[in-house]
Amino acid sequence: MKILVCISHVPDTTSKINFTDDNSKFDTNGVQFVINPNDEFGLTRAMWFKEQQGANVTVVNVGGQETEPTLRKALAIGADAAIRVNMQATDGFSVAKQLANVVKEGGYDLVIAGRESIDYNGSMVPGMVAGLTNANFVNKCIGLTVEGSSVTALREIDGGKETVSTTLPVVIGGQKGLVEESDLRIPNMRGIMMARKKPLTVVEATETTPETTSIKFEKPAAKGAVKLVSPDNLDELINLLHNEAKVI
Amino acid sequence: MSVLVYTESEQGSFKKIALEVASYAKAVANQLGTTVTAVTINTEDTSALANYGVDKVLKVSHDQLSNFNAKGYAAVIKQAAEKEAAKVIIVSSSANSKYLAPLLAIDLNAGYVTNVIEAPESTSPFTVKRNAFTNKAFELTQINTDIKIVSISNNSFGLVENNAQATAEDFSPSIPDLTVTVESVDKATDKVSIADAEIVVSGGRGLKGPENWGMIEELADVLGAATACSKPVSDLGWRPHAEHVGQTGKPVASNLYIAIGISGAIQHLAGINASKVKVVINNDADAPFFKAADYGVVGDAFEVVPQLIEKLKAFKAQQ
Numbered sequence: 001m002k003i004l005v006c007i008s009h010v011p012d013t014t015s016k017i018n019f020t021d022d023n024s025k026f027d028t029n030g031v032q033f034v035i036n037p038n039d040e041f042g043l044t045r046a047m048w049f050k051e052q053q054g055a056n057v058t059v060v061n062v063g064g065q066e067t068e069p070t071l072r073k074a075l076a077i078g079a080d081a082a083i084r085v086n087m088q089a090t091d092g093f094s095v096a097k098q099l100a101n102v103v104k105e106g107g108y109d110l111v112i113a114g115r116e117s118i119d120y121n122g123s124m125v126p127g128m129v130a131g132l133t134n135a136n137f138v139n140k141c142i143g144l145t146v147e148g149s150s151v152t153a154l155r156e157i158d159g160g161k162e163t164v165s166t167t168l169p170v171v172i173g174g175q176k177g178l179v180e181e182s183d184l185r186i187p188n189m190r191g192i193m194m195a196r197k198k199p200l201t202v203v204e205a206t207e208t209t210p211e212t213t214s215i216k217f218e219k220p221a222a223k224g225a226v227k228l229v230s231p232d233n234l235d236e237l238i239n240l241l242h243n244e245a246k247v248i
Numbered sequence: 249m250s251v252l253v254y255t256e257s258e259q260g261s262f263k264k265i266a267l268e269v270a271s272y273a274k275a276v277a278n279q280l281g282t283t284v285t286a287v288t289i290n291t292e293d294t295s296a297l298a299n300y301g302v303d304k305v306l307k308v309s310h311d312q313l314s315n316f317n318a319k320g321y322a323a324v325i326k327q328a329a330e331k332e333a334a335k336v337i338i339v340s341s342s343a344n345s346k347y348l349a350p351l352l353a354i355d356l357n358a359g360y361v362t363n364v365i366e367a368p369e370s371t372s373p374f375t376v377k378r379n380a381f382t383n384k385a386f387e388l389t390q391i392n393t394d395i396k397i398v399s400i401s402n403n404s405f406g407l408v409e410n411n412a413q414a415t416a417e418d419f420s421p422s423i424p425d426l427t428v429t430v431e432s433v434d435k436a437t438d439k440v441s442i443a444d445a446e447i448v449v450s451g452g453r454g455l456k457g458p459e460n461w462g463m464i465e466e467l468a469d470v471l472g473a474a475t476a477c478s479k480p481v482s483d484l485g486w487r488p489h490a491e492h493v494g495q496t497g498k499p500v501a502s503n504l505y506i507a508i509g510i511s512g513a514i515q516h517l518a519g520i521n522a523s524k525v526k527v528v529i530n531n532d533a534d535a536p537f538f539k540a541a542d543y544g545v546v547g548d549a550f551e552v553v554p555q556l557i558e559k560l561k562a563f564k565a566q567q
């Protein structure tokens with residue numbers, strides 16, 4: 001089985017979010033970048049397939065040279081090869097288009113992406129890749145098995161979960177649950193050494209017209225001070241929630 | 249040229265988010281000087297849409313669509329959009345809508361924007377404000393394509409009543425080969441889901457162990473709320489993963505979020521910040537969550553919560 005894992009290079013979850021260029025660009029100054037958490041669960045599941053069933057795992061990112069350390073980290077975790085499509089990611093559609101090119105070119109059976117990236121929260125790349133490559137698509141996937149070309153997936157729905165069956169080729173929108181948090185791997189020294197020798201291929205992007213354009217950013221207004229209620233006066237809390245906030 | 253809205257139902261009746269997206273569609277239709285057409289799937293009674301500005305309803309009934317299927321539902325909405333020559337399509341942020349919308353976007357060559365929280369800032373160019381960086385920022389985004397798909401963040405626009413006809417018409421689109429099949433659904437029908445909840449009661453590591461969740465569930469029961477938890481609580485196996493909220497869990501955008509024994513780490517706050525009113529119960533007055541809260545009680549959860557339950561029961565009985 002040939003597996004492609006899409007890796008988004010995102011600010012660490014503790015990052016302070018600031019903007020530059022008249023609030024039109026994300027300020028990367030002092031920001032640590034990591035593998036998008038949803039993608040990390042997918043990558044770890046891909047490693048499971050590689051180790052238990054035999055699979056070849058390639059990771060891919062659409063981005064500039066600055067994303068290469070993130071791809072190297074994925075190689076250190078155990079992926080066999082990496083591809084970087086050289087393009088500054090502007091909108092979800094353009095990214096999906098480039099990924100679809102890679103999928104078609106490489107003939108991957110299983111494509112695992114994260115259900116969303118934690119920076120732009122677009123939630124569209126996996127579905128669009130499936131649409132562009134005519135593959136089956138399972139979103140919010142929290143369990144995945146493949147036998148031959150049959151795929152069984154568990155997926156989260158609002159208020160529960162459902163089991164679906166489909167066939168390869170399939171695109172997965174993954175998240176926590178694909179593997180447990182405790183299964184996530186931290187690259188060890190040997191992995192890091194080996195990653196240096198693994199192929200990281202840079203391919204040029206094909207021309208695409210962005211379907212959406214980011215115009216500007218704004219930070220939420222600062223919050224007013226909290227109103228504290230004494231634990232001995234909980235009637236007051238109920239009163240405030242009922243009469244002031246009007247939420248109960 | 250109508251604005252098309254996909255109005256979701258469950259067991260034959262509309263979800264609240266369906267009425268919210270209809271309200272949003274009406275606002276866009278007013279800006280564009282056009283009408284609103286809703287498309288419904290396996291929903292018998294569509295009259296409720298008349299209160300939320302829907303002029304026309306395309307009713308689709310099909311056995312093959314009795315379970316949600318992203319490809320099948322996307323095909324239905326696509327054909328409805330073509331029939332109405334719709335240029336703007338509105339969907340919710342439910343798991344199902346977010347599953348089908350990217351497929352629909354590819355099928356229609358439409359630009360697609362998610363997490364939208366307000367009516368368009370302008371319709372030419374078409375710009376909308378959305379949540380980004382997991383609620384740490386807003387982003388103004390322009391959609392450049394002829395056809396536009398907008399997914400509305402739950403509970404952001406609210407319900408806006410507008411009387412209209414909601415004239416229903418049967419619609420029979422063709423259904424493609426459905427290559428993803430639902431084998432089984434595991435859904436608690438007696439519980440409010442986090443996605444649909446108006447109120448969410450959430451517990452953290454401060455509750456010490458899974459045996460102490462009885463009071464959390466009881467508080468949620470009294471309020472008709474969904475239950476949620478912080479990430480370590482689900483990692484420790486005290487609660488199911490489906491309850492994990494935050495940046496790497498589920499987003500919460502309820503009217504009221506009650507956090508009990510949760511410290512308020514940045515990753516937790518990012519995921520729940522879209523909630524309108526936040527109440528924090530924590531015995532540490534320095535817990536960071538108080539800085540993000542509207543109301544706070546500094547106290548021991550094991551004393552405060554049982555009392556709050558009793559007082560709320562009395563309050564509810566009076567209502």
Ligand SMILES: Cc1cc2nc3c(=O)[nH]c(=O)nc-3n(C[C@H](O)[C@H](O)[C@H](O)COP(=O)(O)OP(=O)(O)OC[C@H]3O[C@@H](n4cnc5c(N)ncnc54)[C@H](O)[C@@H]3O)c2cc1C
Binds near residue numbers: 481494
């Ligand atoms: C990459 C990454 C992603 C993450 N994503 C998420 C996420 O999505 N969601 C999330 O929640 N976390 C997330 N975290 C974890 C986050 O950083 C915190 O560790 C976590 O939110 C803390 O959970 P907690 O508040 O339940 O526990 P703690 O931080 O241990 O806080 C427990 C609180 O309970 C209070 N308390 C103790 N006893 C009582 C009592 N008797 N009565 C009242 N209060 C009491 C304490 O004062 C304390 O404030 C993530 C972390 C990382 C690194």
